[in-house]
Amino acid sequence: MKALVWHGKEDIRYDTVSDPEIQDPRDAIVKVTSCAICGSDLHLFHNLIPAMMPGDIMGHETMGEVVEVGSEMDGRLRKGERVVIPFTIICGECEQCKRGNFSVCERTNRNKHLAEKIFGHTTAGLFGYTHITGGYPGGQAEYVRVPFADTTHVKVPESLSDEQALFLSDILPTGWQAAVHCDIEPTDTVAIWGCGPVGQMAIRSAILLGAKQVVAIDRLSDRLSMAEAGGAIPINFDQESVIGRLFELTDGKGPEKCIDCIGMESHVSLSQPDTIYDRAKQMLMMENDRPHVLREMIYVCRPAGIISIPGVYSGFSDKIPMGAAMNKGLTFRMGQTHVHRWTDDLLKRIEEGQIDPSFVITHSVGLEHGPEMYKVFRDKQDSCIKVVLKP
Amino acid sequence: MAMTPISNLVRHEGDPHVIRSGPSSLGMPDQLARMLGWFSIGLGLAQIFMPGRLTRWLGTEGSENLVRAYGAREIGAGILCLSIDKELGLWSRAAGDGVDLATLLPAMSEGNPQRGNAGMAAALVTGIMLLDVLAAQSVRERHKRGNGRRRDYRDRSGFPKGVEAARLAASSSRRIAPSVTATHSPVG
Numbered sequence: 001m002k003a004l005v006w007h008g009k010e011d012i013r014y015d016t017v018s019d020p021e022i023q024d025p026r027d028a029i030v031k032v033t034s035c036a037i038c039g040s041d042l043h044l045f046h047n048l049i050p051a052m053m054p055g056d057i058m059g060h061e062t063m064g065e066v067v068e069v070g071s072e073m074d075g076r077l078r079k080g081e082r083v084v085i086p087f088t089i090i091c092g093e094c095e096q097c098k099r100g101n102f103s104v105c106e107r108t109n110r111n112k113h114l115a116e117k118i119f120g121h122t123t124a125g126l127f128g129y130t131h132i133t134g135g136y137p138g139g140q141a142e143y144v145r146v147p148f149a150d151t152t153h154v155k156v157p158e159s160l161s162d163e164q165a166l167f168l169s170d171i172l173p174t175g176w177q178a179a180v181h182c183d184i185e186p187t188d189t190v191a192i193w194g195c196g197p198v199g200q201m202a203i204r205s206a207i208l209l210g211a212k213q214v215v216a217i218d219r220l221s222d223r224l225s226m227a228e229a230g231g232a233i234p235i236n237f238d239q240e241s242v243i244g245r246l247f248e249l250t251d252g253k254g255p256e257k258c259i260d261c262i263g264m265e266s267h268v269s270l271s272q273p274d275t276i277y278d279r280a281k282q283m284l285m286m287e288n289d290r291p292h293v294l295r296e297m298i299y300v301c302r303p304a305g306i307i308s309i310p311g312v313y314s315g316f317s318d319k320i321p322m323g324a325a326m327n328k329g330l331t332f333r334m335g336q337t338h339v340h341r342w343t344d345d346l347l348k349r350i351e352e353g354q355i356d357p358s359f360v361i362t363h364s365v366g367l368e369h370g371p372e373m374y375k376v377f378r379d380k381q382d383s384c385i386k387v388v389l390k391p
Numbered sequence: 392m393a394m395t396p397i398s399n400l401v402r403h404e405g406d407p408h409v410i411r412s413g414p415s416s417l418g419m420p421d422q423l424a425r426m427l428g429w430f431s432i433g434l435g436l437a438q439i440f441m442p443g444r445l446t447r448w449l450g451t452e453g454s455e456n457l458v459r460a461y462g463a464r465e466i467g468a469g470i471l472c473l474s475i476d477k478e479l480g481l482w483s484r485a486a487g488d489g490v491d492l493a494t495l496l497p498a499m500s501e502g503n504p505q506r507g508n509a510g511m512a513a514a515l516v517t518g519i520m521l522l523d524v525l526a527a528q529s530v531r532e533r534h535k536r537g538n539g540r541r542r543d544y545r546d547r548s549g550f551p552k553g554v555e556a557a558r559l560a561a562s563s564s565r566r567i568a569p570s571v572t573a574t575h576s577p578v579g
Contacts, residue, residue: 001407002413003407005409005412007412007415009473009475010416010417010421010475011415011416011417012415012416013412013413013414013415013416014413014414015409015410015411015412015413016409016410016411016412016413017407017408017409017410018407018408018410019407020405020406020407021405023405045416046475053398053401053402054397054398055398055399055402055408055409056398057407110403135402135403135406137406137407141407145406186562200549204549204550204557207550207554207557207558207561208557208560208561209561210558210561210562221541221543222541222542222543222544223544225543225544225545226544226545226547228545229544229545229546229547229548229549229554230547230548230549230550230554231548231550231554231557231558279476283470283471283474283476284470353551353552354550354551354552354557354560355549355550355551355557356549356550356551357549359547359548359549360547360549362542362544368414371414371415371416372416374416375416375418375533375534376538376539379534379535379536379538380536381535381536381537381538381539382538382539382540382542383539383540383541383542383544384539385544
């Protein structure tokens, strides 16, 4: 089959690979009908997430049709069914899954010894990601093997198109969880850093959860125009002071809720010296992350506010102002998304017409164009915000 | 493809493995930057560990510490060329080439018996500087944000019934308020 394969820094190739096979009675093979490139794929593209290996198949936003199932499916998943595959692989049986903490499932990471050494505990297995999270072949391919498939799927009604359903795999529940983590009140200002795909979903989620005003921060006019369309007040940080404008919008008090949809790769700018410091240290492998957004959020967030972090951080971050965070009594909530916790509700909202996540798609091309689209998406060329690939 | 047979050794049995490699996201300018980056690191190491041989060949004995410093500069530029900030690395290489040329000029004077070698080195540096400039320009061209159309997405709200309807529904129902810590029923 054909797949997009990681070969090293900035080197994604459209390769011919062997077909996936059923390895376990709870497995299924899914023929991929649509998949997408995620912002976190760019961290892998930049080789900033450790423990990738040449030959790894990319992709964790996938949907398609079940073409083969293992022997222990007990009717929970059948051939021919149309499914979205959440990026977190879950067993549905461990203590964490039973609590709804699906992204820290205790059983699905087949390299849990690595995760335990690095993180202290294992996290769930993830598709198309580092070997620390299991190294499972991803879904930017013609076919994908889904482990624990009886629990790791969301059935899609025929009434929804691929474009409407696909983002249940990651970015819609990720933006939603980020907003839910904020405990939004009707009087709240929610400030969202980053208007990429997750930022766009977080903006819509904050509106649906009843925020008084949502503020979107980016520097790209096309992304800010999409944020504005979703009901956000845009701040272009190349043109105005983020902190000054946020204080202005909140009568000098700062936003009650802040969401970091950037993560470890903050934009490097001469006007923000800490970003240059972080980039230099990251290049010399003295720091994993560039946490400029985190510093800015801690500074501007109203005391007793909440900081929600859906953006990916990989390892060590320097110069986090914990003194300010502690003395201001800020609450931090973060984590990979517990996709299954939110999909029933979100699927219903899509069916009811409350939200149509397909708005974010700016490019839809064949899988063979994948390597070029990684470049286009990373370089933000052609006003690219979200790429959907069709095998 | 070179590394995949090795990584396949530790790949989980049954997982797909690469049979034939296809087109890459790396373009020619990226590959040229990579090549120049490794060249820079190699040259830098040679300058740091064998400065005497270089100064004897150029007839500039006594400037070993300067050569070592240039070696460190070469390694820094090489690391930049291999990073995602490769354009910066290539321009810093081109600037370094200029410094090298300025340093070589006095060595080409009549009094230096090795001035022929110094002249050869200067010609080489000039050629490489042109290559560095060409590579930097082609990397910029390939990766500049201006490529493609600039679009406006003000018509993409994502709310089929409009933003105001979404706000209204949120304020009137407040049905939502999903809990952050709610115990979830088992899936299946």
